[in-house]
Amino acid sequence: MNRILCYFSGHPVIGLAIILLLTAIASSQIGKVEVRISADEMLVQNNEEQEYYRQIQTLFGDEQVNLLYLESEDLLARDKLEALRQTLDKLQKLPYVKKTESLFSVPWVKTVDGYLDKKPYLAKLPKTTEESQRILNEARKNPFLRNILLSPQRDVMAIAIVMQKPDGDAPQWNDESVTRDLNTLAEELRPWYKTSFCIGFPQVRAEIADRIRAEQTSLFPLAIAALLIALFLLLRQVIDILLPIMTAGFSIVWTLGFMGAADIPINVVTSIIPILLIIVGSTEDIHLLAEFRHGQKAGLDATAALKHMSRRMGGIILLTFITTYLGFLSVGLSRIEALWQFGLVASTGLALNFIATIILIPSVLALAGKWQLDGKARIYGGKTRLLAKRYWEWLWRHRLSIIIFFLLWALVAISGIPHIHINHNAIDSLGKDSEVRKKIELVNENLAGLESLSIIVESGIEDTFLKVRYLEELDEIQKYIREKGWSESTTSFADYLSLLNAAFQELDEPLMPESDDIITELMIFLNHKDVSAYVSEDFSRARILVRHSMESSEQLQATLKDLQNFIDHNLDAGLRARITGDSVLTLSATNAMIRGQLQSIAILLVIIVLIIGVLFTELKVGLLAALPNFFPVIVMFGFMGYADIPLNIGTTMAAAIAIGIAVDDTLHFMLRYNRELQARKSHNIAMEYTIYGEALPVVSTSVALIAGFLVFTQASFEPIIQFGALGALVIATALIADFIITPLAVSSLRLVTIWDVLSLRLRKKVLEKSPLFKNLKPWQIRQFILSGRMVEYNKGDFVFRRGQVSTELYVLLTGTVEVCLPGSGKKSCNLLERFTPGDVFGDVALFANIPRKTDAVVKEHSTVLVLTREGIERTMRHRPLISARIFSNLTSDLSRRMIKLISKQEMKNRNQNNDGGRKS
Amino acid sequence: MNRFIPCLVLYALLTIPSLGFTSASKATPYFSAPYTGEKVQQYDIELPISRHEKETFHIPNDCSKLNSRLLEGAGHWGNRVERRLWMKADDDCRYLNFLNKYSGKASQDFVTDYDFYNARITDFPLRPGCDLNLLLRNPAACPPPMPGMPNFSMFMSSSMPMHQTQEENLKDCRFENGLFRGFIYHTGMGLRCIRDSKAPGYRILSVDFADVNGDDCQDAILRMVPVGRGARPSLLILPLTRCSDNEKFSLPSGSDYPRFGPAPE
Incomplete structure (x- = not known):
């Protein structure tokens, strides 16, 4: 990543050319993108339940109908009926209308002079009010009309419009054209009826599509404005403000191009992706730009600042991109098409945004970065550094109270979780002020409702439902539903037979045939086409069609x-x-959606734990890093419980996406802390510098994200509004957690990154042969030494000098170091010992806790691993087993060196004695 | 042109009597069309003649073809409903044969002018095959009701309901526009009825006229269906005859009354 960033810093024109080329390719596909709302996209794809329903639909037909709702005082007045008949004629001529069902077509099953008469209720228009009333009264007895097409109490009736299945891939009609035509026809009836409108799922979908289009034009500028304001307030650099917008803009064009090429439509959920890209895509940009400005502030020129930015942020932004990408991708694990499409498009969009970022930012900064440093980003002033110090001191001092506070907060949130309710209803998403919703409520109030379900009863044996015993089973179920009161209309084959039976027996009310003989007789006069929606041709399978108005899942x-x-x-x-x-x-889609999203959150958290665990070579670090990201999720769900926000298609996405985004700041924070810790040695100072260094980018990105998410609250779909509000809540909570929980959690850890481990691998052989690490496993060696730091020395440099305070011991990795007693005169050094790679030195004074007695002089260019007393003590606390082995090794090594020294001294004495003897 | 007119007259003279004879001798009764139940004089019906084959019959024209197929055993094909439809078509054909068994118009006719749709019940045999006196005295001694024929005696009640004891509530037992629903009581004034629109009864579907037993005395053939709660909508047939205007109607002797529909299960 570092190389890529450096490459585009060095070749900005190529970078810009690539951007333009990709944009041109994507633009050629954008025309194919269409707004398409389908009922199926909200359902679980390719599951057994849907397959079964398809079979049932093939056998019994569709449940859904469109209704032409009519309300008027004298419903069956002749002029009204004549107008209605003309409208029905027009309706029938529409290419997508298969048939209409109304009092004009539903048979009035009766006998005339003993012969069956199935002429419709309005085969002849009534001439008098009494006749009209009689027809209405008779029609209200018919279970296939009562509450479905005729209100039992109010002057409301409806025309059911059964739609054709669109043939082929390019139907001649769509929801918009259907809605337009039907609304025009309903409008034509206004002079005769107090209320007249058409309502059905095409109208709902058309309304959703209309709103999506409207929102794309209203929310998009709002999102850009929110981001601009947030960036301006925090960064105050024109180019820094414009660059995130530019990367977002390019990535949106590319993403739309991808959608066009992949034939993925804009629907309720994919419609939020462009805005989401503006919001989320800006975070990496802000971090890169902050680091670039940091370099410039430190006195580097644009080229050097770019190198600094690439070196410091290359790996980090790749990592944070991966976590955010996974967050978005996890939404796509759902088997619901809309969510699957969202996951795919959003994660691809994010990847494209990342590509735009790593190409555009270095390219533009290479060309224009030097012009923009105006020094107005005063957050990096000295006062801020002091503030960071004081903040950390305060945090550390009150850590216990803070932990208790957060625990209580979490407990309160957890207790709110059981109050969460579930609602995945497309109609609910329209909001209470929606005209379409009001119409649906009117239908729910005066008729049986638009929602439906089927109960399929079967035996597998032919002619089962020509027997009273089994028809009574259907009737029992229907009776139970009626008793429970949640449905105003249940219809079955038993109802049709009851009507037929009542007609032959000349009864006032429908009555179930009393014997199988009667059914057999009635069957002569029954055309299966009339009951094909309720019973299979072999009478082995029957459907009870239930209409209801329950919206709550x-x-x-x-x-x-x-x-x-x-x-x-x-x-x-x-x-x-x-x-x-x-x-x-x-x-079932609701359950799958919730299961899928909870699964996504869990998978995401596990992935985050694993990534951070691997990155910092310790699972514990991963678990602690997950804390500030898990906490906002708990807060979010608790808030949903208390604020009565349901789990729906929007809100279930919020947690996974927000975690994916929020974890970036945690990663940035931890990686900087690791770097500062290595540079500054003291964890307190490291933490102060981390807070100081991360405050601007983390706060900037979080504020930009919060502002962006809040833009969604201006949407007109309830799930999207809730998604925006919850997203903002999660980011805000994550921001708090990042500056409170993360510092407290990581300050107790020795962070060792995978990069440190990788760089040390080169010196693995040296370390493994070192007497200090004898009998230690490689990972134990790494755990111990990574608390230290690497120092390079040139020939003639002193590693330490006599009289210095001893706080460190050294492991020579490359080169040669001599330890000697300072001499006098020409002989500046009395060599005590020469150290080669793997040897440990400087330990005696350290453990004796006395100032250095010797000088350590570098004889050739050397690399030394410096281990501090503090680091060693920390290892003693955290890893006693490793420490025990280290101290044992140190003792052995010290003893060996002592023996060597004694032997050397003896040899020296012997030589001196020999010399004295010779002299004497 | 001069030769055309005499030819036309001759053709008319030859054809008109034959048309008249046909209309007089061949009854064209109404049927209930299958599936729709409409009142028709002819209908098409598609019936299975083997496991995979179906054939359309135009009733009544294809009655002989239908009969042949039945003799071949085709009536067993199809599901329960289709088998019942075989029976229905067969019933209609048999009814037609019953009417047309003896061609030629009967010379004595005391039935055609009678208003059967508003007939007095007492003019009909209360239970065909059983004398009224016997029925009133000892109904158990009566032979069982003839299957496929209406049985008015089943509406007879020995005790009147308390609220209907007023004499003025008792009316003539008669059909009204082809419908009788009520209860029959034997009072001092003979058989009297309480009409009740909710009670069981009979609906006269059609009245056809033919000499069904070839005794040269015109007969009326009433087709009825039971109505009221629990009534099986199977066709009942009541052939009636009388040889003077003052007589009660009786069953024409010597005729084979066709039994329609399936046997009760």
């Missing part, structure tokens, strides 16, 4: 559970029943 879930329970306990042993239908699929 929880209520639906409880109701279906209760119904299934009733069926399981009461249904004849020879029958099997299964509940399916649009409501059931929606519910």
Whole structure:
């Protein structure tokens, strides 16, 4: 990554050319992107439940219908009916209308002079009010009309418009054209009816599509403005403000191009991706720019600052990109098409944004970076450094109270979680002020509602449902549903037979045939086409069609559970029943969505723990790093519970996405702390510098993210509004956690990054043969030595000098060092010992805790690993086993050196004696 | 042109009597169309003649073809409903044959002018095959009701409901526009009825006229269906005859009454 950034710093024109080329390619595909809202995209794809429902739809037909809702005082007045008949004629001529069902077409099953008469209720228009009333009264007895097309109490009736299935890939109509036509026809009836409108799922989808288009034009500038303001307030550098916008802009064009090429439409959830890219895509840019300005502030020119930026941030932004990418990608683990598409497009968009960032930022900074340093970003002033110091001191002093406070906060949040309810209803997403929603509420209030489900009862045996015993089973289920009161309309084959039976027996009310004989007789007069929606041709399988107005997923879930329970306990042993239908699929999608998103959060947290654990070579560090990111999730769910925000398609995404984003700041914080710790030695000073260094980029990115997420609260879809609010909440909480929990958590750790480990691998052989690390495993050696630092010395340099305070011991990695007693005159050094790679020196004075007695002189260019007393003591505390081995080795080495020294002294004495003897 | 007019007259003279004879001798009853239940004089019905084959019959024209297929055993094909439809088509054909068994118009006719749709019940045999006196005295001694025929005696009640004891509530037992629903009581004034629109009863579907037993005395053939709660909508047939205007109607002797529909399960 460092090389890529450096390359584009050196070749800015190539970088810009690549950007323009990619933009040109993407632009050629943008035209293919379309706003497309489909009912199926909100459902679980390719699962057994959906497959079963498809079979049922093939067998019994669709559940869904469009309604032309009509309300008027004298519903069946002749002029009104004549106008309505003309409208129905026009409706029938529409290419997408398969048929209409109304009092004009639904058969009034009765006998005339003993012969069956199935002419519709309005085969002849009533001439008098009494006749109209009689027709209405009779129609209200028909279960296929009551509450479906005719209100039992109010002057409301409806026309069911059954739609054609679009044939092929390019239907001649779409939701918008259907809605437009139907609204025009409904409008034409206004002079006759107090209320007239068309409502159905095409209208809902058209409304959603309309809003998406409107929001793209209203929210997009708002998101840019929010980001600009946030960046301006914090960065005050024109180019630093513009660059994130530019990278976001390019990545949006590329992402839309990708969507066009991959035929992924703009829908409720994918519509937020461009805005999300503006918000999220800016974070890496801010970190890069902050580091660049940091370098410039330190006195580096633009080229050097770019190198500094590349070296310091290359690896980090790659890592933070990966975590954010995983956050977005985890949403795509869902089996719901809309979420799957969102995950794919958003993660791809983020990857494209990353590419734009690593190309554009170094390229533009290489060309224009030097012009922009105006020194107005005063956050890097001396006062800020002092503030960081005081802040850290305060934090450390009150750490116990702070931990208790956060624990209490977490407990309060956790206790809110059980209050969360679930709602995944497309209609609910429109908001309470929506015209479409108001129309649906009117339908729910006066008719049975637009929602539906089917109960499929089957035996696998031909002619089962030509027997009273089994028809009564259907009736029992219907009765139970009626008793429970959650549905105003249940219809089945039993109802049709009851109507037919009542017609032949000349009864006032429908009545179930009393015997199988009667059913057999009735079947002569039954055309299967009339009941194909309710019973299979071989009469082995029957459907109970239930219309309802339950919008709450929880209520639906409880109701279906209760119904299934009733069926399981009461249904004849020879029958099997299964509940399916649009409501059931929606519910199953809700469950899959919630399961999937909770799974995403869990997977993401595990990945974060693993990445950070591997990065810092310790799982404990990963777990601690997850804390400031897990905490906001708990707070978010708690808030949802208290604020009555449901789990829906928007809110379930919030946590996974926000964690993916928030973890970036944690990573930046930890990596900087690691760097500062190595440079400054003291963890307190390191932490002060970390807070000081990260305050601007972390606060900037978080404020920009919060501002961006809050833009979504201006949307008109409830799930998107909630997504924005919760996203902002998570980022804000993560910001607090990053500056409170993260510093306290990591200050107790010795952070060792994988990069440190990788650089040390080169010296592995040297270390393994060192007497200090005898009998230690490689990972134990790494754990111990990585608390130290590497120092390079040139020939003639002193590693330490006599009289210096001893705080460190040294492991020679390369070169040669001689330890000698300072001499006098020409002989400046009385050599005590020569050290080669792997040897330990400087330990005697350190452990004796006395000033140095010797000089350590570098004889050739050397690399020395410096281990501090503090580091060693910390190892003693944290890793006693390693420490014990180290001290044992040190003792052996010291003893060996002592023996060597004594032997050397003896040899010296012997030589002196020999010399004295010779002289004497 | 001069030769054309006499030819036309001759053709008319030859054809008109034959049309008249046909209309007089061949009954064209109404049927309930399968599936729709509409009142029709002819209908098409598609019936299975083997496991994979179906054939359309135009009833009544294809009655002989239908009969042949039945004799071949085709009536067993199809599901329960299709088998019932075989029976229905067969019933209709048999009814037609029953009417047309004896071609030629009967010379004595005391039935055509009678208003059967508003007939007095007492004009009909209360239970075909059982004398009214016997029925009133000892119904158990009566032979069982004839299958496929209406049985008015089943509406007879020995005790009147408390709220209906007023004499003025008792009316003539008769059909009204082809419908009788109510209870029959034997009072001092003979059989009297309480009409009740919720009670079981009979609906006259059609009245056809033919000499069904070839005794040269015109007969009326009433087709009825039971109505009221629990009634099986199977077709009942009541052939009636009388040889003077003052007589009660009786069953024409010597005719084979066709039994329709499946046997009760």
